[in-house]
Structure formats: structure tokens, C-alpha cells
Amino acid sequence: MGYTGTYISYLESARRVPTEAVAKAADKALKTGGTLELMWRTHAYTGLLEGFPEYAAFEARAAEVSIFELAVIPGLLQTKEYAAALADADVRRGTITQDQAAERVAFLMSRQENLDRSPRSTLQIVLDESCLRCPVGGSEVLSRQLAYLEVLSARPGIVLQVAPASLGAERPFVLPVTLLRMPDGATVGYTETMKRGFLERDKATLARWVRDYHLLQVEALSQVASRALISKTRRDICHMNDVDLTDAPWFKSSYSANGGQCIEVADGFAGIVPVRDSKDPEGPALVFPADAFASFVAAVKAGDFGAV
Numbered sequence: 546m547g548y549t550g551t552y553i554s555y556l557e558s559a560r561r562v563p564t565e566a567v568a569k570a571a572d573k574a575l576k577t578g579g580t581l582e583l584m585w586r587t588h589a590y591t592g593l594l595e596g597f598p599e600y601a602a603f604e605a606r607a608a609e610v611s612i613f614e615l616a617v618i619p620g621l622l623q624t625k626e627y628a629a630a631l632a633d634a635d636v637r638r639g640t641i642t643q644d645q646a647a648e649r650v651a652f653l654m655s656r657q658e659n660l661d662r663s664p665r666s667t668l669q670i671v672l673d674e675s676c677l678r679c680p681v682g683g684s685e686v687l688s689r690q691l692a693y694l695e696v697l698s699a700r701p702g703i704v705l706q707v708a709p710a711s712l713g714a715e716r717p718f719v720l721p722v723t724l725l726r727m728p729d730g731a732t733v734g735y736t737e738t739m740k741r742g743f744l745e746r747d748k749a750t751l752a753r754w755v756r757d758y759h760l761l762q763v764e765a766l767s768q769v770a771s772r773a774l775i776s777k778t779r780r781d782i783c784h785m786n787d788v789d790l791t792d793a794p795w796f797k798s799s800y801s802a803n804g805g806q807c808i809e810v811a812d813g814f815a816g817i818v819p820v821r822d823s824k825d826p827e828g829p830a831l832v833f834p835a836d837a838f839a840s841f842v843a844a845v846k847a848g849d850f851g852a853v
Contacts, residue, residue: 546567546570546571546573546574547570548567548570563585565582565585567585568581568582568584568585569581569582578605578659578662578663578665579605579655579658579659579662580602580605580606580659582655584602584605592632592641592642592644592645592646592648592649593648593649593652594737594741594742595740595741595742596737596741596742596743596744597737597742599742599744600723600735600742600744601652601656603725603727603733603735603744604656604659604666604723604725605656605659606727606728607666607725607726607727607728607733608664608666608667608726608727608728609666609667609668609669609725609726610666610667610668610669610723610724610725610726611668611669611670611723611724611725611726611758612668612669612670612671612721612722612723613670613671613672613673613708613718613721613722613723613758613761614670614671614672614673614676614721615673615675615676615720615721616673616675616676616679617631617676617679617681618672618676618681618690618694619670619672619721620653620656620657621656621657621660621668621670622670622693622694622697622705623653623690624686624689624690624693625650625654626682626686626689626690627681627682627686627687627689627690628649628650628653628654629646629650629682630681630682630683630686631681632646632647632649632650633646665702666702667702667703667704668702668703668704668705669704669762670703670704670705670706671706671707671708671758671761671762671765672705672706672707672708672771673707673708673710673716674707674708674709674710674774675710677691677707677774677775677778678778684782687782688779688782691775691776691778691779691782692779694775695772695775695776695779698768698771698772698775699772704768705768705771705772706762706765706766706767706768706771707765707766707770707771707774707775708761708764708765708766709765709766709774712764712765715764716761716764717757717758717760717761718757718758718761720736720737721736721737722734722735722736722754722758723735723736724751724754724755724758732751732755733745733746733751734746734750734751734754788814788817788819788832790811790819790830793811793813793814793819794811794812794813795809795810795811795821795826796809796810796811796812797809797823798810798823807823808820808821808822808823809821809822809823809826810838811830816834816835817832817833817834817835818832818833818834818835818838819831819832819833820832820833820838
């Protein structure tokens with residue numbers, strides 16, 4: 546490690562506080578794959594949910610990690626900007642400070658390094674469909690996050706599935722749940738409330754969680770279908786934009802097919818053209834780049850789409 550035996554003795558007897566550099570050097574010397582650095586961060590950082598540092602220490606050593614998540618992408622799969630958007634929201638709510646937000650993001654990035662350790666954990670993830678649609682950080686951040694999910698879903702050792710909204714009440718979990726299978730074969734569970742996280746070690750409870758998780762995997766979309774849904778959701782987001790259309794001036798098209806089958810466009814937005822269904826003015830609007838919409842209109846006039 547490059548330290549004297551006396552210094553290491555001071556660390557072991559708690560007469561010195563280890564630094565991040567010491568933790569990294571120990572990981573390298575002991576081939577522990579970043580576990581000691583992660584444990585150091587759990588004690589050094591103050592912006593983590595109570596109970597989570599204990600879980601993170603188990604996660605760093607787990608042979609298999611099985612996750613079910615609601616509403617947001619789970620931490621191990623988050624991009625840095627997506628994680629920062631979540632942390633910044635807590636800052637605005639006054640839950641944590643800006644420094645704690647930075648600590649939280651840095652801690653998450655160090656957790657993700659365990660995805661590349663050797664041997665690395667096997668990951669099984671089931672995302673509720675709501676995770677794909679919650680606009681954390683806005684459409685561009687979410688779009689890049691979904692693109693990252695597509696990349697991760699193709700990696701060996703990662704099984705990524707989506708539980709469709711159509712499952713409804715058949716979805717066995719109403720809260721996020723994580724199951725860790727440790728190298729010795731033991732199983733540890735983890736879940737959270739708004740106030741703190743909890744490690745679950747009761748064998749009967751864990752047996753039910755494992756059974757329900759297997760049922761959820763069966764009911765969820767296949768890996769191929771899940772990747773296709775993630776891709777489709779990302780493409781849909783690419784055609785949307787964070788534009789305030791509250792007071793937009795809408796104009797109907799001159800063609801209605803005698804039944805009101807027409808669209809409306811909004812004027813006065815630089816570089817973009819918002820479009821909506823004239824029969825559903827309170828519904829969603831698509832936002833196109835102005836040059837793309839102009840090309841579409843020209844193609845329609847030229848008859849490229851057949852008779853209209």
C-alpha cells in the first residue's frame with residue numbers, strides 16, 4: 546500500500562482516520578474491487594438516507610443483485626446527470642444541502658464502479674413502466690438516460706425487464722425492493738420508506754419476497770420486448786420538448802375532411818412548430834423542429850404521401 550506498518554496499526558486501533566487514498570490503496574492491495582472505498586464513503590458522506598450505507602456495504606459484496614423499482618431509474622443504472630437532477634430536487638425542497646447533493650452523486654458513481662469489478666455481481670432488474678416516463682431532469686436528460694439503459698441491457702450479466710402498466714393490481718410489490726444474494730448463499734433484502742432504509746434478514750419474509758420477485762419476472766416483458774419498449778419511449782421523447790404552450794396561439798388547418806379530422810399548429814415559437822389534434826385541444830402536443838415540419842408540409846403538397 547505504500548504506508549508504514551506503524552500507520553496501518555494506528556488505523557486498525559482507530560487512532561487515525563483513514564483517508565480516501567488509504568481506502569483506494571487497500572482495495573488495490575487486497576483486490577476487494579472498491580469495497581473499502583465504498584465503505585469509506587458511507588461514513589464520510591452525510592447526505593445519504595439513514596440505513597442506506599449499511600445496505601451499500603452489502604451490495605458491494607453481493608454475488609447477485611435483484612432490483613424492483615417504481616417511478617425512477619434505480620441508482621446503479623442512473624447517468625450522472627439523471628442522478629444530479631434527483632439530488633438537486635432534494636436541495637430545492639430543503640432536504641439536503643448542495644454539498645450533500647454533490648456527495649450523494651459522487652457516492653452513486655463509486656457504487657457503479659462495482660459493475661466492472663472482477664468478479665462482478667449479476668444484476669436482475671425489473672423496472673415498473675412508470676420509471677421510463679417520469680421526466681426527471683427534463684426530456685433531454687431522460688432521453689439520454691433511456692439510451693444508457695439500452696446499452697446496459699445488452700451487457701453480459703445484466704437482465705433488464707419492464708413490468709408493463711397493464712399488470713395493474715397483479716404487480717406483487719407496491720414499494721421498491723432489492724434482494725442481495727451474498728457469496729455464502731445467504732439472502733438479504735432491502736426496502737425504503739420516506740424516512741429511512743431497512744435491511745431485511747427474516748427468512749420467512751425473504752422467502753416471500755423471492756417468490757414474488759420470480760413471479761414478477763415471469764409477468765414482466767421479455768428482455769427483447771423490454772428493450773424495444775425502452776427504445777420506443779426514448780424515440781417518443783425525442784419528438785417532444787419542454788415548451789410552455791399555456792397561452793400559445795393555435796391555428797387550424799384549412800382541411801378538415803368534412804369531419805374535423807385536422808390538426809392545429811401554434812405560431813410564434815422560434816425554431817419549432819407545436820402541433821396538436823384539433824379535436825383534443827387539452828391533449829398532448831408534438832413539437833417539431835421548424836425545418837423538419839416545413840419539409841413535411843412540402844412533401845404533402847408534392848403528393849409524396851398519396852392522395853389526401
